[in-house]
Amino acid sequence: MYLVRLITLIILGLGGFYFAGSVDNQNLRFISMMAGCLAVILFYFYPMYEAHFRKQPNFDAIFMVNLLLGWTLIGWTVALIWALREPEIVAVVNKSKTDVAESHKASDAAKVHEATKQMVECPFCAEDILAKARKCKHCGSEVEPAIH
Incomplete structure (x- = not known):
């Protein structure tokens, strides 16, 4: 046209x-x-x-x-x-505050679960450290990693 x-x-x-x-x-x-x-x-x-x-x-x-x-x-x-040129169409998503809060709660719960799953106790100072850690961040002792 x-x-x-x-x-x-x-x-x-x-x-x-x-x-x-x-x-x-x-x-x-x-x-x-x-x-x-x-x-x-x-x-x-x-x-x-x-x-x-x-x-x-x-x-x-x-x-x-x-x-x-x-x-x-x-x-x-x-x-x-x-x-x-055809203008680009941008989709707008409207989320309510409750939807956003619930998604944050779910992601926070997953993070906490993930973090607790990967923690072990240091055999020298009894503090929680990552399971893959080779050195304790609290006492500085070298530890054997629990998970390889």
């Missing part, structure tokens, strides 16, 4: 200038020139129009690129491609 709009603008612009050159009436020539100039201006800001039409979330940035760099073919092309 964007191609139809773009081609229509090109035809209006070229047609207005062509008609202005072939008419002898000054008033009609002026109106044709104004129509051609308006079509050229609309063609220049075409990427901005597409961004607005497609409800791009970064419309302001596309407008600035089109306004400041649109006179270069590269700037206009970048603005057009950016405007025609």
